[in-house]
Amino acid sequence: MKAVLRTLAVAGLTLGTFIALPAQAQSGYVTMGYVLSDLEPKRARSSADVDALQFGFGGWFNAEQTFAAEGRIALGLGDDSFTNQNGIRGKVEIDRYYGGYLRAQFPNTVPVRPYGLVGVTRVETTEKTNGSRGRSYSDVSLGFGVDVRLDRNIFVTLEYLRATDSSSSEVTNLTLGIGGRF
Numbered sequence: 298m299k300a301v302l303r304t305l306a307v308a309g310l311t312l313g314t315f316i317a318l319p320a321q322a323q324s325g326y327v328t329m330g331y332v333l334s335d336l337e338p339k340r341a342r343s344s345a346d347v348d349a350l351q352f353g354f355g356g357w358f359n360a361e362q363t364f365a366a367e368g369r370i371a372l373g374l375g376d377d378s379f380t381n382q383n384g385i386r387g388k389v390e391i392d393r394y395y396g397g398y399l400r401a402q403f404p405n406t407v408p409v410r411p412y413g414l415v416g417v418t419r420v421e422t423t424e425k426t427n428g429s430r431g432r433s434y435s436d437v438s439l440g441f442g443v444d445v446r447l448d449r450n451i452f453v454t455l456e457y458l459r460a461t462d463s464s465s466s467e468v469t470n471l472t473l474g475i476g477g478r479f
Contacts, residue, residue, distance in 0.1 A: 324356070324357040324360070324362055324478065325354070325355065325356045325357070325478070325479050326353075326354070326355050326356075326357075326365075326476055326477065326478045326479065327352075327353065327354050327355075327476060327477055327479070328351075328352070328353040328354075328454060328474050328475065328476035328477075329350070329351070329352055329353075329474055329475060329476070330350075330351045330353070330454065330456075330472040330473060330474025330475070331348065331349075331350065331351075331472065331473055331474065332348060332349040332350070332351045332371060332470045332471070332472045333346065333348060333470070333471045333472075334346070334347045334348065334349060334391060334460075334468060334469065334470050334471075335467075335468070335469045335470075336377075336379075336389060336391065336420070336422065336467075336468050337379075337466055337467045337468070338379055338381070338387075338389055338422070338424055338432065338466060339432065339466045340381060340382045341379050341380065341381050341382065341466075342379075342380045342381065342382060342384070343379050343380045344379060344467075345376070345377035345378060345379040345388075345389045346377050347373060347374075347375060347376060347377050347389065347390055347391050348373070348374040348375050348391075349371040349372060349373050349374055349391050349394065349470075350371060350372050350374060351369055351370070351371035351472060351474065352369065352370055352371065353367055353368065353369040353474075353476070354367070354368055354369075355367035355368070355400065361404045361405060361406075362402065362404065362405040363401065363402055363403070363404055363405075364399070364400070364401055364402075365399070365400040365402070366397070366398070366399060366400070367397070367398045367399075367400050367414075367416075368395070368396070368397050368398075369394075369395060369396050369397075369398070370393065370394070370395040371391070371393060371394050371395070372391075372392075372393050373390050373391030373392055373393065373422075375390065376388045376389060376390035377389065377390075381426055385426050385427070386426075387424055387425055387426030388424070388425045389422055389423070389424045389425070390422060390423050391420060391421070391422055392421045392422060392423055392431070393421050394418060394419060394420040394421065394460065394468075395418070395419055396416050396417055396418035396419065396438060396460070397416050397417060398414045398415065398416030398417075398438065398440075399414070399415055399416060400412055400413070400414050401413050402444070408445065408446045409443060409444075409445050409446075410443065410444040410445075410446070410452075411441070411442070411443050412441065412442055412443070412444065413439075413440070413441050414438065414439065414440040414441070414442070414456075414458065415437070415438070415439055416437075416438050417435065417436070417437055417438060418435065418436065418438040418458075418460040418461060418468075419433060419434070419435040420433065420434040420435075420460060420461060420468050421433050422434070434460075434461040434463070434466050434468055435461065436460070436461035436462055436463055438458055438459060438460050438461070439458070439459050440456055440457055440458030440459060440470075441456070441457060442454055442455055442456030442457065442458075442472075443455055443456075444476070449478075450477055450478045450479070451475070451476070451477055451478075452475070452476050452477075452478070453473075453474065453475050453476075454472070454473070454474045454475070454476060455471075455472070455473055456470075456471070456472045456474075457469070457470070457471055457472075458470045458472070
């Protein structure tokens with residue numbers, strides 16, 4: 298039941314993004330970023346460092362561009378080793394992840410704009426120890442970052458996101474990206 302509620306929350310936030318875009322079409326944005334993820338699989342002794350390529354899209358709810366809805370999807374780029382609770386080494390990779398977020402940010406009049414995120418993320422992985430199996434991690438996500446304006450419509454972003462954090466697993470992301478406003 299908990300997984301169903303999280304999936305519905307992701308769908309609701311993503312739908313909110315699409316609703317926000319037409320209302321403020323002149324103030325939407327897209328981003329692309331390289332993600333360094335620290336993924337600690339369920340019941341593991343050590344974590345794995347895996348990478349992903351992330352695509353984001355969002356729309357502002359106000360003209361000052363301080364409050365937005367944002368959707369993201371990412372594709373994994375590689376795998377890394379981890380050790381499970383029995384001492385067996387395995388490999389893990391991110392297949393994909395997606396999420397929906399609400400974003401609060403400094404006004405668009407300043408060139409360096411810190412922001413905060415709250416939302417829901419679902420991370421789908423493949424773990425290989427004594428065979429291959431898929432696992433999913435879903436949870437409420439919290440993050441913070443900064444956008445630095447390069448041009449009127451171009452910006453770079455650096456962000457930290459605690460994508461999932463449950464009692465037996467954790468996924469954290471550090472993202473460096475570039476974006477454009479339209």
